[in-house]
Amino acid sequence: MKSLIFRTIAPVIVSVMVLFSIFVLLRGHNEPGGGFIGGLIAVAALSIYGIAFGVETVRRAIVFHPLSIAGAGLLLATLSGLLSMLFHVPFMTGLWVYPVILGEEIPLSSVMTFDIGVYLVVVGAVTSIALSLEERGED
Amino acid sequence: MAVSSSPADLSAALVLQPVAALDWLVILPVAWCLAVGAVLLMIRHKSVAQPLVAVAALAVLVGLDAALLWHVAQNGPVTMVMGRWLPPFGIAFTVDLTGALFALTSAVVALIGAVAAIDDINASGRRYGFYPFLMLLMAGVSGAFLTGDVFNLYVWFEVLLISSFGLLVLGSEREQIDGAVKYGFLNLVATTLFLITTGYLYGIFGTLNMADIAAKAPGLQMTAPLVTLTALYTLAFAMKAAAFPVNFWLPASYHTPRIVVSALFAGLLTKVGIYALIRIGVMLFPAEREQLSFVLAIVAALTMLTGSLGALAQSDTRRLLGYLVISGIGAMLAGIAIGSPEAIGGVIFYAVHSMLVMTALYLAAGLAARLSGGFSLTVSGGLYRHHLLFTALSLMLFFAVSGLPPFSGFWPKVMLVKAAIDGGVSWLAGILLLSGFLTMIATGRVFLLAYWRPAPAQTAAVPQPLAITALLPILVLTVSSVLIGLFPETLLNLAQQAAATLNEPSAYLNSVFPAGGAP
Numbered sequence: 001m002k003s004l005i006f007r008t009i010a011p012v013i014v015s016v017m018v019l020f021s022i023f024v025l026l027r028g029h030n031e032p033g034g035g036f037i038g039g040l041i042a043v044a045a046l047s048i049y050g051i052a053f054g055v056e057t058v059r060r061a062i063v064f065h066p067l068s069i070a071g072a073g074l075l076l077a078t079l080s081g082l083l084s085m086l087f088h089v090p091f092m093t094g095l096w097v098y099p100v101i102l103g104e105e106i107p108l109s110s111v112m113t114f115d116i117g118v119y120l121v122v123v124g125a126v127t128s129i130a131l132s133l134e135e136r137g138e139d
Numbered sequence: 140m141a142v143s144s145s146p147a148d149l150s151a152a153l154v155l156q157p158v159a160a161l162d163w164l165v166i167l168p169v170a171w172c173l174a175v176g177a178v179l180l181m182i183r184h185k186s187v188a189q190p191l192v193a194v195a196a197l198a199v200l201v202g203l204d205a206a207l208l209w210h211v212a213q214n215g216p217v218t219m220v221m222g223r224w225l226p227p228f229g230i231a232f233t234v235d236l237t238g239a240l241f242a243l244t245s246a247v248v249a250l251i252g253a254v255a256a257i258d259d260i261n262a263s264g265r266r267y268g269f270y271p272f273l274m275l276l277m278a279g280v281s282g283a284f285l286t287g288d289v290f291n292l293y294v295w296f297e298v299l300l301i302s303s304f305g306l307l308v309l310g311s312e313r314e315q316i317d318g319a320v321k322y323g324f325l326n327l328v329a330t331t332l333f334l335i336t337t338g339y340l341y342g343i344f345g346t347l348n349m350a351d352i353a354a355k356a357p358g359l360q361m362t363a364p365l366v367t368l369t370a371l372y373t374l375a376f377a378m379k380a381a382a383f384p385v386n387f388w389l390p391a392s393y394h395t396p397r398i399v400v401s402a403l404f405a406g407l408l409t410k411v412g413i414y415a416l417i418r419i420g421v422m423l424f425p426a427e428r429e430q431l432s433f434v435l436a437i438v439a440a441l442t443m444l445t446g447s448l449g450a451l452a453q454s455d456t457r458r459l460l461g462y463l464v465i466s467g468i469g470a471m472l473a474g475i476a477i478g479s480p481e482a483i484g485g486v487i488f489y490a491v492h493s494m495l496v497m498t499a500l501y502l503a504a505g506l507a508a509r510l511s512g513g514f515s516l517t518v519s520g521g522l523y524r525h526h527l528l529f530t531a532l533s534l535m536l537f538f539a540v541s542g543l544p545p546f547s548g549f550w551p552k553v554m555l556v557k558a559a560i561d562g563g564v565s566w567l568a569g570i571l572l573l574s575g576f577l578t579m580i581a582t583g584r585v586f587l588l589a590y591w592r593p594a595p596a597q598t599a600a601v602p603q604p605l606a607i608t609a610l611l612p613i614l615v616l617t618v619s620s621v622l623i624g625l626f627p628e629t630l631l632n633l634a635q636q637a638a639a640t641l642n643e644p645s646a647y648l649n650s651v652f653p654a655g656g657a658p
Binding site: 048065067068070071073074075078079081082087088089090091092093094 | 154158159163166170173174176177179180183219220222223229230268271305413447
């Protein structure tokens with residue numbers, strides 16, 4: 001889209017949205033949010049970027065092919081479930097560690113890595129669809 | 140994990156005893172397929188590595204499923220609940236002999252399909268994602284066979300449905316899109332019906348765990364509309380399994396994709412519908428299925444007859460095989476209609492046989508078309524003259540699908556016919572035999588026209604050489620069919636034990652609720 005205002009403001013909106021999507025993802029454990037909705041926000045951000053600067057720019061910006069991102073997410077989610085095999089608890093049991101980083105206790109869990117996997121699957125799969133549609137539209 | 144520090148009594152909510160390593164076999168087939176599918180998705184553009192990884196992964200899957208079958212045969216049904224939550228709240232994966240047998244057979248079929256696809260699927264099909272779709276399809280199929288939760292069964296149906304859409308449109312030809320629309324639309328209707336019925340089930344029972352439902356169903360027979368529920372489930376799964384009169388999607392779509400995809404679909408998809416019918420009709424609601432048994436028997440008879448008559452009328456081998464798939468589904472439905480343990484044993488045996496033989500038949504049809512220049516019976520011919528081994532294998536497969544000894548189709552037919560006569564429905568036994576006879580004529584016609592008849596003059600000049608690698612998948616499947624036919628005892632015993640567990644699911648229930656009885 002050749003609007004100067006849109007092109008100027010798009011990078012700002014996109015960066016805020018991507019940041020917000022990660023916030024929603026991490027917030028999702030105890031409050032509304034999570035990987036799915038966070039992923040959709042990130043896709044919306046990438047779509048805006050694509051409308052402003054074209055599909056090729058988005059493809060360069062995310063480095064990997066969207067479907068590879070989805071595959072990595074699926075793998076991460078599966079491995080988060082399989083991690084419980086090492087601890088003799090059933091598949092997909094939530095496992096927690098509490099490392100203290102810079103004097104602050106940070107709870108990390110396999111639930112979170114699973115959710116990050118979901119986030120990546122949604123980002124990859126929906127971005128792939130959005131970019132293909134945008135490409136068809138440009139023809 | 141240390142839980143003793145917590146003041147609450149966690150034993151009421153969580154599984155606290157450590158999980159035995161062998162019990163992981165319950166979930167590993169699904170997790171393995173998902174993980175490998177994800178990796179294949181990431182290396183989509185490496186079209187040389189794709190088939191190697193997929194074939195190796197599916198070989199491992201066969202190993203996992205074989206180990207699972209062994210474990211279940213030794214120790215009875217095995218359960219694992221996801222995330223440690225106790226059933227019925229945690230989603231349970233419960234595997235009994237039926238599920239393990241179906242899962243193992245489907246893995247064998249997928250492995251052979253993956254090997255056959257090395258020849259059949261070109262580089263663009265691989266880039267498009269044949270192998271990732273295949274692995275995700277297997278995740279869905281294995282999940283459906285291994286889960287012990289009705290809603291989870293629905294989720295695996297969706298997983299396999301989405302993957303099958305992807306496989307169906309591989310190549311994006313106009314004909315394929317047409318087939319995919321018909322296939323997709325009817326399957327979505329069936330899935331929606333399945334979902335609505337599951338909501339209804341949850342409204343009645345307040346639980347989705349199969350063992351819990353099986354335990355509670357007898358007490359609710361007087362007060363809850365369980366027959367309606369069973370009828371709705373039967374309709375939904377009959378659509379999936381392609382039973383008459385909701386079978387028109389199958390001949391309309393199965394001939395459109397690559398032949399390997401057709402072979403995989405014929406081996407895997409309709410059998411998931413049959414499995415779900417067995418699970419719901421025989422294990423969960425046996426008394427209600429009994430009330431529907433006459434309707435089921437009529438549907439089964441019509442499915443068998445339309446299938447084999449349809450096969451007689453076709454001149455395209457792929458369409459013809461589509462009708463033979465339907466005819467086989469009718470035979471399995473007949474067993475479900477009879478419902479005695481012997482009949483269900485016959486159904487399970489028939490399903491195993493049908494998975495192997497239908498896949499082999501599609502692969503053989505693909506190979507025959509490649510050798511003689513087309514799927515149409517009007518132009519083909521002359522295979523016998525140049526490809527003796529291939530012709531012999533095809534003939535064996537034709538005999539097997541018709542139910543002649545000494546091939547794998549014979550024993551389940553015997554079991555079903557005997558169960559029909561014992562169950563007082565001799566007319567159904569007659570239809571079973573008649574449909575076998577019609578199938579024999581239909582396949583005999585294929586043999587006569589495509590193999591025995593001299594090739595038409597314009598194609599006769601170029602006898603193509605046949606690589607052993609192209610023949611290998613068909614060879615393996617035919618040999619297994621012959622071996623099952625010659626040494627049926629192992630499979631026969633397994634199928635009968637599986638049917639006994641379904642008929643009297645106390646072992647299944649104990650596996651989910653070790654204390655005895657639902658909370």
